[in-house]
Amino acid sequence: MKGETAVEAYLAESASWDRDRAATAQRGERRAWVVAAAGWVTAGLAVVAVCALTPLKRLVPVVIRVDNRSGIVDVVPALEGKASVSQTVTRYLLSHYVSVCERFNLSTAESDYAECGSFHTAQLNAAWYAKWNPGNPDSPLNRYKDGTELDVAIQAVSFLDRANGLNDLAQVRYTIAQSTGGGSMSAVPWIGTIQYAYVEPSSDPAVRRWNPLGFRIVAFHRERLAAAQGSPADGTPPEKTVGVTPGVSPAPAGTASSTPAEGTLSEGAAVDASTSRLRAPVDMPPAGAGP
Numbered sequence: 001m002k003g004e005t006a007v008e009a010y011l012a013e014s015a016s017w018d019r020d021r022a023a024t025a026q027r028g029e030r031r032a033w034v035v036a037a038a039g040w041v042t043a044g045l046a047v048v049a050v051c052a053l054t055p056l057k058r059l060v061p062v063v064i065r066v067d068n069r070s071g072i073v074d075v076v077p078a079l080e081g082k083a084s085v086s087q088t089v090t091r092y093l094l095s096h097y098v099s100v101c102e103r104f105n106l107s108t109a110e111s112d113y114a115e116c117g118s119f120h121t122a123q124l125n126a127a128w129y130a131k132w133n134p135g136n137p138d139s140p141l142n143r144y145k146d147g148t149e150l151d152v153a154i155q156a157v158s159f160l161d162r163a164n165g166l167n168d169l170a171q172v173r174y175t176i177a178q179s180t181g182g183g184s185m186s187a188v189p190w191i192g193t194i195q196y197a198y199v200e201p202s203s204d205p206a207v208r209r210w211n212p213l214g215f216r217i218v219a220f221h222r223e224r225l226a227a228a229q230g231s232p233a234d235g236t237p238p239e240k241t242v243g244v245t246p247g248v249s250p251a252p253a254g255t256a257s258s259t260p261a262e263g264t265l266s267e268g269a270a271v272d273a274s275t276s277r278l279r280a281p282v283d284m285p286p287a288g289a290g291p
Helices: 002-057 085-102 106-117 122-132 205-210
Strands: 063-066 073-076 149-160 169-179 185-198 215-224 270-272 277-279
Touching: 073 149, 085 106, 085 149, 085 169, 085 185, 085 215, 106 122, 106 205, 122 215, 149 185
Parallel strands: none
Antiparallel strands: 063 073, 149 169, 169 185, 185 215, 270 277
């Protein structure tokens, strides 16, 4: 009897030891799975963190351009293809305005004169009239009547942000190349600072043909970047030139100007290049009448 009791006790103790060992193995397996899952979660979070930080560590190449003639250094804006439509259109209108107003060709002088005036305020048109008046010795009609031509090449258009948050200023870099009757050419670099605004388009069909969006030049200031050998391409003195008459400040954007004085030029005026006479502005249609 004692032998059987000892055997049963031994078997019971052996079974208990085996159960304890199985329970220990199960607990270790569960801990291993928990640790492995935590490791995978940590690795996944690390990958997500690295991916989120990648845009902050990328290198952005910047192209710096140096003008071979004047030594002016500027940064070439990168083409991202994400510019808003308004900025893209404004960039085109600024380039078009400078090209039309700064060039001269006797065969297209009348059209260029009228088209440039369609972008001006009344104050700028007064200065525009004074510049082109045949009675002015420096009028392009007098200075370039020998067949001299001025060609404009736009280099860059940059938008400037004001401290008050307004975005109505831009700088246009361009060159003016003068070709004489003998075929010689001389190019001079210029920079123009332009204040612009969008107003209600003109009711004059002739003006809307050139300026259908109501793009208005409020002020235009240009400066020659470097002195060239000989005289400048457009014959102006080396000092700064401003596109408004002295003592006349440009009207604020979007505000109506007073009636121009006698001799000023309102919207739609044109020049007759063949006879060197300024024509009267195109009559505005009556109120309520269609174009």
